[in-house]
Each structure stands twice: as structure tokens, then as C-alpha cells.
Amino acid sequence: MNKPLILVTNDDGITAPGIRTLVKIMNDFGDVYVVAPDSPQSAKSNAITLDKPVRCNSIKIDSGLQKEFACSGTPVDCVKLALNKVLPRKPDLCVSGINHGSNSSINVIYSGTVSAALEASLNGVPSLAFSILDYSFSADFNESEYFIRKVVKTVLSNKIYNSICLNVNIPKSIPNQKIKGLKVCQQAVAKWKEEFIERKDAKGDIYYWLTGKFICEDNNNNTDDWALNNQYVSIVPVKFDLTSFEMIKEIQDFFYD
Amino acid sequence: MNKPLILVTNDDGITAPGIRTLVKIMNDFGDVYVVAPDSPQSAKSNAITLDKPVRCNSIKIDSGLQKEFACSGTPVDCVKLALNKVLPRKPDLCVSGINHGSNSSINVIYSGTVSAALEASLNGVPSLAFSILDYSFSADFNESEYFIRKVVKTVLSNKIYNSICLNVNIPKSIPNQKIKGLKVCQQAVAKWKEEFIERKDAKGDIYYWLTGKFICEDNNNNTDDWALNNQYVSIVPVKFDLTSFEMIKEIQDFFYD
Numbered sequence: 001m002n003k004p005l006i007l008v009t010n011d012d013g014i015t016a017p018g019i020r021t022l023v024k025i026m027n028d029f030g031d032v033y034v035v036a037p038d039s040p041q042s043a044k045s046n047a048i049t050l051d052k053p054v055r056c057n058s059i060k061i062d063s064g065l066q067k068e069f070a071c072s073g074t075p076v077d078c079v080k081l082a083l084n085k086v087l088p089r090k091p092d093l094c095v096s097g098i099n100h101g102s103n104s105s106i107n108v109i110y111s112g113t114v115s116a117a118l119e120a121s122l123n124g125v126p127s128l129a130f131s132i133l134d135y136s137f138s139a140d141f142n143e144s145e146y147f148i149r150k151v152v153k154t155v156l157s158n159k160i161y162n163s164i165c166l167n168v169n170i171p172k173s174i175p176n177q178k179i180k181g182l183k184v185c186q187q188a189v190a191k192w193k194e195e196f197i198e199r200k201d202a203k204g205d206i207y208y209w210l211t212g213k214f215i216c217e218d219n220n221n222n223t224d225d226w227a228l229n230n231q232y233v234s235i236v237p238v239k240f241d242l243t244s245f246e247m248i249k250e251i252q253d254f255f256y257d
Numbered sequence: 258m259n260k261p262l263i264l265v266t267n268d269d270g271i272t273a274p275g276i277r278t279l280v281k282i283m284n285d286f287g288d289v290y291v292v293a294p295d296s297p298q299s300a301k302s303n304a305i306t307l308d309k310p311v312r313c314n315s316i317k318i319d320s321g322l323q324k325e326f327a328c329s330g331t332p333v334d335c336v337k338l339a340l341n342k343v344l345p346r347k348p349d350l351c352v353s354g355i356n357h358g359s360n361s362s363i364n365v366i367y368s369g370t371v372s373a374a375l376e377a378s379l380n381g382v383p384s385l386a387f388s389i390l391d392y393s394f395s396a397d398f399n400e401s402e403y404f405i406r407k408v409v410k411t412v413l414s415n416k417i418y419n420s421i422c423l424n425v426n427i428p429k430s431i432p433n434q435k436i437k438g439l440k441v442c443q444q445a446v447a448k449w450k451e452e453f454i455e456r457k458d459a460k461g462d463i464y465y466w467l468t469g470k471f472i473c474e475d476n477n478n479n480t481d482d483w484a485l486n487n488q489y490v491s492i493v494p495v496k497f498d499l500t501s502f503e504m505i506k507e508i509q510d511f512f513y514d
Binding site: 040042043044045046047048049050051053054055056073074076077080081083084085106108109110115118122123151154155158160161164165166182184185186187189191194195196199205206207208209210235236237238239240241242243244245247248250251252254255256 | 297299300301302303304305306307308310311312313330331333334337338340341342363365366367372375379380408411412415417418421422423439441442443444446448451452453456462463464465466467492493494495496497498499500501502504505507508509511512513
């Protein structure tokens with residue numbers, strides 16, 4: 001039997017510890033191709049590069065068996081290039097991450113990690129986005145590894161819908177407090193309250209740094225935020241149909257005479 | 258009675274004919290603030306700028322009554338800055354566009370125009386994204402104007418849900434063929450088939466231009482693509498909860514022992 005062909009990508013860039021950990025894990029599951037950004041591409045959402053050429057070059061980073069390509073584009077560019085120009089055939093799975101920082105709740109719409117996975121699933125490749133709630137590049141991935149292996153094994157060994165995209169967030173490792181398990185859940189209702197930091201350049205002109213606070217007032221216990229706050233791994237199935245079906249009737253009443 | 262406060266933005270950049278047309282129209286409806294990208298930002302999706310400072314400067318482009326600000330960031334950066342730093346109060350409406358090119362169907366996930374509108378609605382500001390199916394900067398907006406006025410009037414004069422975001426696409430003007438009316442509909446199931454154009458630089462190194470063909474195999478007559486192909490303006494209510502609720506049960510069965 002042929003080994004599964006697996007595409008690995010991320011948004012923190014091809015040298016980030018998160019993707020190096022993921023590559024190491026995925027080498028145990030199949031033939032791995034890495035096509036990932038050559039520089040950090042966080043919060044790039046589903047952005048694609050139309051106004052600049054995109055480069056994609058073979059690169060060797062460690063001694064693993066994977067083939068690797070560093071791409072000058074966004075995470076979604078990486079997946080489009082991988083599927084169309086780099087991989088020898090359609091892969092059996094795409095994994096994106098491990099992102100350094102949460103992609104739960106509303107973060108899903110800004111995330112390059114999740115968007116890369118979604119782009120694969122749009123093209124009929126089952127996909128998994130992995131994030132750990134630890135921004136540090138020295139994050140401890142030991143506990144994550146067990147759950148990543150469990151999720152990958154489950155998806156590869158079952159006939160799951162081809163367009164599946166699972167957004168998997170993993171709590172930060174806390175000493176003496178084990179992760180309790182997995183929860184399949186829904187995106188919590190939350191938002192960012194922006195706090196723009198104002199600075200002045202050498203000429204005295206103002207510029208801004210975008211920052212903010214994550215505000216979640218969703219108290220339901222079926223959300224990703226609840227799961228993560230209670231030391232569970234959250235799994236949210238993600239889709240790309242943004243239609244607000246529940247609003248169609250109301251909107252029709254407003255617009256049809 | 259106070260006039261409505263209206264935020265205008267886009268992704269083609271503050272000098273594009275589409276936004277100039279929209280500003281002119283919106284001046285008839287209220288007090289207009291324009292906060293838009295200082296350069297083209299197409300296909301930027303919900304991307305935000307975290308790794309670079311963002312600038313936002315007052316600018317005067319024409320003799321209209323609006324106040325205008327050119328921003329160095331993405332369309333979503335523009336909206337975040339507008340709501341937090343530029344506008345005197347929370348606006349009553351955000352309009353984005355008129356985009357030069359379609360944002361129907363799957364284009365919604367890549368579109369900077371729609372993402373800007375969605376960002377406003379995330380913050381409780383009703384929003385409208387307008388696009389015309391004509392990439393040309395000399396597009397004829399005469400017929401569009403009637404429908405844009407109709408949609409804006411309907412949204413401003415009714416108590417529509419604050420988080421509403423409507424993705425409005427307008428067919429290209431065809432001589433002797435009038436637009437038939439408005440259709441409230443859902444996102445068609447479609448995708449892009451990529452065709453990367455390969456080029457070589459002066460050193461002989463390969464680079465790529467991303468291009469592709471739009472493939473829609475959705476034959477239902479309740480979609481935006483159907484509406485546009487049949488010379489109707491399409492209106493799709495858009496939401497930011499990406500949870501695939503219909504998959505939760507199935508995924509749970511796979512993961513829970």
C-alpha cells in the first residue's frame with residue numbers, strides 16, 4: 001500500500017518551531033512535502049498574491065525525510081502552489097501549523113494557519129489546522145504531540161468527507177495539569193477590542209501599532225473557548241460558505257416589495 | 258435629526274473610480290468619512306497588519322463634503338482604525354467598494370472589499386459590500402447607482418440587525434439590456450482552478466504569477482452566481498461564524514470513543 005502523501009504548511013514561516021515539530025510528527029504518517037512561507041505571515045487570512053510574482057524554492061532545513069519548499073507568498077499561496085506545481089499528486093491530507101498562538105473563536109477569520117487548511121479542503125483535500133495557546137517560540141509541544149497524533153490518525157484511518165477542515169486548538173502546557181481530552185465544538189462568539197498604540201517617527205509624524213484585547217462574552221459550554229479554558233483540546237469543523245442562511249428570509253422581506 | 262454617519266472604504270485604493278462613485282452617492286445620505294487604503298489591496302481577505310506600523314493621513318481628493326483618510330494598511334486595518342481612531346462616533350453604516358470585479362460565490366473569502374464590511378458588522382455597524390462585474394477602471398457605474406441607492410435607503414430606513422453584512426454584486430452594464438432587479442440569495446458553490454504562469458527573471462530563476470479560471474458547477478437558481486448570470490443584482494447576507502454545524506455530530510462520532 002502506498003504511504004499517504006501529506007502537505008505541511010503554516011503561517012509563522014518555514015523555520016518556526018511549530019512547523020518543525022509538525023514535520024517531525026508527520027514523517028511518521030506518510031511522505032511529507034513542506035510548502036511554507038519563507039517569512040512570518042501571521043494574520044494573513046485568506047489573502048492571495050496577485051500583484052507580485054511568487055517564488056517557491058527547494059530548501060533543506062534539517063535531516064528529516066521530508067521535501068521542503070520555501071515560498072515568498074501567503075499561506076494560501078503556498079497551498080495553491082503546492083497543489084498545482086510542487087506535489088507529485090493530490091495529497092491525502094494537509095496539515096497547517098503548529099501555530100504559535102490561539103486560532104479559536106473569531107481568530108479563525110484572521111488566521112493564516114486556518115486559511116491555508118481551508119484552501120486545501122476547498123480543493124478536496126482533508127485538512128487540519130493546529131494551534132497552541134502559547135505565543136512563545138520556546139513553547140512546549142510535548143503534550144500537544146499526543147493529541148496531534150490522535151487527530152491525524154483518526155482522520156487518516158476513517159473515510160471522512162474530503163472537504164473537511166478541522167480547526168484544532170491546544171491549551172498551553174501547564175506544569176502538573178494534564179490536558180483532559182478532545183472536545184468537538186463550535187466557534188465561540190467573541191471579538192477583539194482594538195487598542196492602537198500611537199508612536200511618532202523621527203519627523204514627528206504619527207503611526208500606529210495594532211494591538212488589542214480578546215473579549216469573549218459567550219458563556220456556553222459547547223464552544224472552543226470554553227474547551228480551551230477548561231484544559232481541553234478544541235476541534236471545530238470549519239466551512240467556507242459564509243451565507244447567513246438564517247437572515248435570508250428577513251432580508252428578502254426588506255427588499256422585495 | 259442628526260444625519261447618519263457613514264464610513265466608506267474599499268480594497269482597490271482610495272483613488273479608484275469605484276470608491277469615488279460610492280463617496281459621491283453616500284454624500285447624499287449622510288456625513289461621510291472615507292478611510293481607505295493608500296494603494297491597491299485586492300484579495301487581502303481579512304488580513305491585518307501586525308508586523309509593520311500603520312499610517313493614516315488626512316487627504317483631499319475631490320471637492321466633495323466628505324472627510325478622507327488614506328491608510329497604509331489592509332482594508333480591515335482601515336475599518337479598525339476608522340472605528341477606533343478616526344471617526345467621531347460609531348457610524349450608522351459602513352459601505353465598502355464599489356469593487357472592480359466580482360465578489361460573488363467563493364470570492365467572498367478572498368475579498369478585501371467584503372472583509373472590510375464584515376469587520377464593521379463584527380463591531381455592530383451594519384455594512385454593505387458593493388462590487389461590479391467589470392474589472393475595468395473605466396467601468397460604467399450609471400446603472401449600479403440606482404441599485405446602490407435602493408439598497409442603502411432600505412438598510413438605513415429599516416431597523417435591520419446591527420451585525421448585518423450584505424454582499425452586493427452588480428452585473429456589468431450591457432447596452433440595451435437592463436438589470437432586472439435584486440435577488441436575495443446564497444453563496445454559490447464554486448472554486449478557482451489555478452493556472453500559475455511561470456516566468457524567468459534576469460538570472461534565469463523561476464517565479465510564478467497566480468491566475469486561474471472560476472469554475473461554478475452549482476446549477477441552483479437561488480445562488481448569487483445564478484442571479485448575476487441572469488442580469489440581477491445579488492444580495493447575500495454574510496456571517497463570520499465559520500462553524501460547520503452540520504458536521505459536528507459526524508466529527509464527534511469519529512473522535513469520541
